[in-house]
Amino acid sequence: MxxxxxxxxxxxxxxxxxxxxxxxxxxxxxxxxxxxxxxxxxxxxxxxxxxxxxxxxxxxxxxxxxxxxxxxxxxxxxxxxxxxxxxxxxxxxxxxxxxxxxxxxxxxxxxxxxxxxxxxxxxxxxxxxxxxxxxxxxxxxxxxxxxxxxxxxxxxxxxxxxxxxxxxxxxxxxxxxxxxxxxxxxxxxxxxxLTAPVRPGDELEVEITDVGSEGDGIASVEGYRLFVPGAEDGETVAVRVEDVKPRFGFAQRVDRE
CATH class of the missing domain: 3.40.50.150 (Vaccinia Virus protein VP39)
Structure with missing residues (x-):
């Protein structure tokens, strides 16, 4: 046993x-x-x-x-x-x-x-x-x-x-x-x-303040980094959060859908 x-x-x-x-x-x-x-x-x-x-x-x-x-x-x-x-x-x-x-x-x-x-x-x-x-x-x-x-x-x-x-x-x-x-x-x-201020499915407007090494735009939401493909530095875009990791997340633009 x-x-x-x-x-x-x-x-x-x-x-x-x-x-x-x-x-x-x-x-x-x-x-x-x-x-x-x-x-x-x-x-x-x-x-x-x-x-x-x-x-x-x-x-x-x-x-x-x-x-x-x-x-x-x-x-x-x-x-x-x-x-x-x-x-x-x-x-x-x-x-x-x-x-x-x-x-x-x-x-x-x-x-x-x-x-x-x-x-x-x-x-x-x-x-x-x-x-x-x-x-x-x-x-x-x-x-x-x-x-x-x-x-x-x-x-x-x-x-x-x-x-x-x-x-x-x-x-x-x-x-x-x-x-x-x-x-x-x-x-x-x-x-x-997950201590992020966002969850998958959330929709929000963010300001792109930087661009990552892969070319994705980077926004900050209460200090949390959100990567947004197809966004450029200085833009303000509407996004939907797709995936949330402990220290960063990914979102897709919805203002182009």
Missing amino acids: ARDHYYNKAKQEGYRSRAAYKLKQLDRLEDVIDRGDTVVDLGAAPGGWLEVAAEEVGPEGQVIGVDFQRIDDFADHDNVETLRGDMTEDKTRKRVVDAADGTVDAVISDMAPNMSGEYSLDQARSLHLARQAFETALELLEAGGDFVVKVFEGPDVDDFRADVEEEFQYVRATSPDASRDESSEVYFIGKGR
Whole structure:
């Protein structure tokens, strides 16, 4: 059974929980954590995800773990800081922001409710925790940052995914091999936090203030660069936004349609 395999593997390799292999598999799938990153781990106890994240960011990176339960100190990882608190409270979020010094590259959450045994209730609580993690990610992540969150499958999960897709370049849903066979958990991986003031489909009037190396006009919308083919420096043009990346986007002229 996968359960026995990963439980035994964690014991042999010195991880605090079998969940460590879930994060390893998620990271391998979508490259969520890079060397030197600052990572915030929500619901971090007992610390399996913290150990994996600390290994991935290396000594030049930083990992901040938050949980309502106490997390034992790490003798082998100087780059891990733990905070005890409730992420639904503003004071805990402020402590995380202060610890991260304002720059966060990835927010990861393996939070789960205390199980009641009634699936509909547990699923609703799981979704509530996932939304709390999502709100925290929106507050903390830099442009281009990544987000991983667990949720139990059930009502309103599709709506939650749609909300995440609004804020990230793309979202992938997956169930790691390390999840228990009987588990209904699914992980959403949001890649590329979008902090742009525009979204695909928006129509607006912009002033072209520069020309890029490929000959496209460049406009600035609240400091965000928008590339507009067929536009020249000094023009004011009506455009429709076609694609939005974390740090720049593309638009097409609509004043010629």
